[in-house]
Amino acid sequence: KAAWFQRYGPEERPSSFDQIVQSWDTATKPTELADYSVCTTWGLKGPHFYLLHVLRKKLAYPDLKRAVAEQRALFNPTVILIEDRASGTQLIQDLLEAGLSTVTRFEPEGDKVMRLHAQTATIENGFVHLPREAHWLADYLHELSLFPEGRHDDQVDSTSQALAWTKQRPSGWALREI
Numbered sequence: 001k002a003a004w005f006q007r008y009g010p011e012e013r014p015s016s017f018d019q020i021v022q023s024w025d026t027a028t029k030p031t032e033l034a035d036y037s038v039c040t041t042w043g044l045k046g047p048h049f050y051l052l053h054v055l056r057k058k059l060a061y062p063d064l065k066r067a068v069a070e071q072r073a074l075f076n077p078t079v080i081l082i083e084d085r086a087s088g089t090q091l092i093q094d095l096l097e098a099g100l101s102t103v104t105r106f107e108p109e110g111d112k113v114m115r116l117h118a119q120t121a122t123i124e125n126g127f128v129h130l131p132r133e134a135h136w137l138a139d140y141l142h143e144l145s146l147f148p149e150g151r152h153d154d155q156v157d158s159t160s161q162a163l164a165w166t167k168q169r170p171s172g173w174a175l176r177e178i
Contacts, residue, residue, distance in 0.1 A: 002141045006129040013050060017043035020052075020077040023162035024068065025154045026087045030058035037064050038154040041075050042162050049122070049163065050129045054136040056155060061087065065094060072100070081106045081165050083157070106161055122163055
């Protein structure tokens, strides 16, 4: 539910974060009926998640690879999560081969509905913060609110992946203030 998300304005956003996490849900082709490729960028501060940006586009593979590099340059993430399935598998291999060490394979468990359901307590308990204003916010909330009945679920997948990874990351994962 949209009401479960906390909201933040520029003055309420932390001045630094423990980590910046980018979560990618990649599509296989940019046709009109195809899914979108989505990158959600999250600032983590303690147990709180601040959604900083959403990139949602239909991209051919070469453009997708460039988009990962562009988003990385904009936000300097400590980790870039990519689902290790379909187009994500090749993207992971190519980016790691290119020396992008922040790329992390993510292997989701269960179906899409169960993956988001596993994260609802984090959202409902006020740990997930969205900006009060952003050009992408209405589409983001619309997709999450309609899920699983909506046409697209790419932003949902990217979000649930980011939230799930923070619970699965290895113990002793280094935090750095950004």
